[in-house]
Amino acid sequence: MPKKKKSIEEKTLWPDAARMLDKAEKDGVETAWDRLEQQTPHCKFCQTGLTCRNCTMGPCQIRKNAPLGVCGADADVIVARNFGRFVAGGSAGHSDHGRDCIEALHSVALGKSTDYSIKDEAKLLRIARELGIAVEGKGVSEVALELSDLFFADFGSRQHEVSFLVRVPEKRKKLWNELGITPRGVDREIAEMMHRTHMGCDNDAPNLMLHSARTCLADGWAGSMIATEISDILFGTPKPGKSKVNLGVIQEDMVNILVHGHNPIVSEKVLEAVNDPEMISLAREKGAKGINLAGLCCTGNELMMRQGIPLAGNHLMTELAIVTGAVELIVVDYQCIMPSLVTAGNCYHTKMVTTADKARFTGAEHVPFDMHNASHQARKLVQTAVEGFSRRDSSRVEIPQGPMEMITGFSNEAILEALGGTPGPLIEAIKAGKIRGAAAIVGCNNPKYRQDYGNVNLAKELIKRDILVLVTGCVTSAVGKAGLLMPEAADEAGAGLHEICKALGVPPVLHMGSCVDNARILQLAGILANELGVDISDLPLAGSSPEWYSEKAAAIGTYCVASGIFTHLGHPPNITGSETVTNLALSGLESLVGASFGIEPDPFKAAEMIDERITSKRKGLGLS
Numbered sequence: 025m026p027k028k029k030k031s032i033e034e035k036t037l038w039p040d041a042a043r044m045l046d047k048a049e050k051d052g053v054e055t056a057w058d059r060l061e062q063q064t065p066h067c068k069f070c071q072t073g074l075t076c077r078n079c080t081m082g083p084c085q086i087r088k089n090a091p092l093g094v095c096g097a098d099a100d101v102i103v104a105r106n107f108g109r110f111v112a113g114g115s116a117g118h119s120d121h122g123r124d125c126i127e128a129l130h131s132v133a134l135g136k137s138t139d140y141s142i143k144d145e146a147k148l149l150r151i152a153r154e155l156g157i158a159v160e161g162k163g164v165s166e167v168a169l170e171l172s173d174l175f176f177a178d179f180g181s182r183q184h185e186v187s188f189l190v191r192v193p194e195k196r197k198k199l200w201n202e203l204g205i206t207p208r209g210v211d212r213e214i215a216e217m218m219h220r221t222h223m224g225c226d227n228d229a230p231n232l233m234l235h236s237a238r239t240c241l242a243d244g245w246a247g248s249m250i251a252t253e254i255s256d257i258l259f260g261t262p263k264p265g266k267s268k269v270n271l272g273v274i275q276e277d278m279v280n281i282l283v284h285g286h287n288p289i290v291s292e293k294v295l296e297a298v299n300d301p302e303m304i305s306l307a308r309e310k311g312a313k314g315i316n317l318a319g320l321c322c323t324g325n326e327l328m329m330r331q332g333i334p335l336a337g338n339h340l341m342t343e344l345a346i347v348t349g350a351v352e353l354i355v356v357d358y359q360c361i362m363p364s365l366v367t368a369g370n371c372y373h374t375k376m377v378t379t380a381d382k383a384r385f386t387g388a389e390h391v392p393f394d395m396h397n398a399s400h401q402a403r404k405l406v407q408t409a410v411e412g413f414s415r416r417d418s419s420r421v422e423i424p425q426g427p428m429e430m431i432t433g434f435s436n437e438a439i440l441e442a443l444g445g446t447p448g449p450l451i452e453a454i455k456a457g458k459i460r461g462a463a464a465i466v467g468c469n470n471p472k473y474r475q476d477y478g479n480v481n482l483a484k485e486l487i488k489r490d491i492l493v494l495v496t497g498c499v500t501s502a503v504g505k506a507g508l509l510m511p512e513a514a515d516e517a518g519a520g521l522h523e524i525c526k527a528l529g530v531p532p533v534l535h536m537g538s539c540v541d542n543a544r545i546l547q548l549a550g551i552l553a554n555e556l557g558v559d560i561s562d563l564p565l566a567g568s569s570p571e572w573y574s575e576k577a578a579a580i581g582t583y584c585v586a587s588g589i590f591t592h593l594g595h596p597p598n599i600t601g602s603e604t605v606t607n608l609a610l611s612g613l614e615s616l617v618g619a620s621f622g623i624e625p626d627p628f629k630a631a632e633m634i635d636e637r638i639t640s641k642r643k644g645l646g647l648s
């Protein structure tokens with residue numbers, strides 16, 4: 025079949041992206057869309073999960089005339105092993121980020137780092153108490169030390185369970201215990217997954233899938249949750265506030281710095297340096313009006329939630345942001361950073377700087393950040409950016425105008441405060457059917473889809489049906505650009521949700537943060553279930569990732585399902601080569617954990633699917 029070239033219109037929903045795709049073509053910058061075309065068609069065996077490379081008797085591919093690998097592993101085993109390693113990768117990503125947060129808290133507690141401090145002492149004490157640490161008569165540092173030690177232990181060879189399972193309803197914990205999937209230690213579950221998938225180990229697909237669930241639960245209820253809670257302790261718990269989104273946040277007359285990656289440990293320091301008066305006057309000397317910081321992807325979400333820093337865009341906007349020709353510096357930490365950014369940057373004057381030893385990019389400058397040099401390194405970077413301003417070629421600058429306004433900052437603390445301190449009013453609204461349920465739309469962009477078409481349309485369809493939408497990660501930029509993160513968007517919601525939003529002055533779509541902040545949604549689900557005395561799987565909730573691409577997104581989907589929340593995906597992971605595994609994902613999990621996955625590329629049909637689920641859960645609770 026001859027390859028059909030996609031038009032710009034088919035590639036993205038957005039005018040800002042379309043303009044930059046056009047400019048990229050003129051400027052000779054290759055993008056993910058171009059490379060996808062080169063990579064299409066993809067290998068069928070890999071796409072269906074039927075390739076195994078776990079030993080050198082292979083690699084093996086399962087075909088009709090070769091139904092078993094050299095060792096005798098069949099399609100089910102190979103697919104389940106591949107999926108297990110896939111989600112172990114994702115869980116490792118979120119969780120290793122969480123570990124970096126613990127190290128930061130630990131070094132602050134020991135007084136070894138003056139670059140970081142505890143911004144939210146009340147939250148530190150609250151979390152410590154919640155996890156059974158006696159705080160009376162102890163100083164902040166002492167509590168922080170005990171808490172970081174407890175979290176370090178959550179990563180190790182725990183024999184029973186990770187600490188934050190105190191947030192899980194009893195019924196759910198009992199179920200996990202019976203299935204043998206209670207997450208013990210984060211590293212333990214991930215390492216055990218690698219062990220089980222070694223040749224000659226776990227050769228039973230359903231058993232492997234259970235351990236996938238366990239590994240992902242360790243991510244959601246420990247690795248990610250720890251990342252979120254420590255970030256709040258160190259940088260402040262988010263409160264609702266205004267911000268802006270789309271490429272129009274890049275400013276022509278300013279030095280522009282973009283932060284990309286995930287961990288606020290780096291981006292918060294860059295923000296501080298950008299606000300340094302000395303740096304600002306340096307920028308003025310170079311002829312700029314000042315220094316402008318904007319975020320990309322999840323670290324952008326982190327800075328936006330806590331500091332209101334504008335978001336330039338999501339995953340597929342990262343290359344296009346450079347194409348504006350107005351970006352002096354892009355500072356990255358880790359995850360979801362396309363190596364192509366170095367090349368794209370080289371087409372302009374844009375410098376890419378890496379900061380983490382575990383995420384270096386050939387061709388980028390490396391300025392390693394640690395607990396003891398972060399402020400110094402950040403200033404150095406900002407200075408580099410300022411100096412880069414004079415190398416900007418103004419004839420090649422083109423910035424789409426008109427960023428969209430949005431409201432950010434809906435931590436659970438902020439949501440509860442808006443409700444008057446208890447989840448009661450939310451539960452009343454759900455009981456009365458004004459809010460029929462809630463759906464979390466999360467995750468990425470993927471050039472296989474028209475960018476953000478699924479993300480935006482699913483959100484719009486759900487709010488019409490009085491389903492409150494919660495967003496994190498790259499969906500934030502999508503719904504933000506569509507205007508759905510403004511209180512006025514309540515006019516697009518059904519009558520019930522409209523009424524609640526108007527009364528509270530909130531948008532019908534709430535921005536809850538980055539990918540690790542999906543842990544906030546888990547916590548909220550736990551709070552609601554406990555308040556009603558039911559299991560999470562009894563609640564009218566759903567998850568969705570319409571345009572996902574990453575191992576991390578698959579891990580999120582899996583912990584969501586294992587926590588009892590039905591989860592929609594735009595396309596399946598690479599598992600369709602096994603009927604056993606596919607059936608388990610789509611229905612079999614239902615009888616085990618009370619939830620399963622649903623696959624549907626069309627956002628309108630997906631809304632229907634989610635709506636049906638929420639309706640049936642309402643019925644189960646005796647609600648109309």
Ligand code: CUV
Pocket residue numbers: 286321322338339359360466467468469497498499538539540573574576577
């Ligand atoms: Ni962690 S995982 S593309 S940045 S949401 Fe964005 Fe979010 Fe997917 Fe990555």
Ligand code: SF4
Pocket residue numbers: 076077078079080081082083084092093094095096097102223224
């Ligand atoms: Fe082939 Fe088995 Fe080795 Fe996998 S583990 S590559 S199926 S022989």
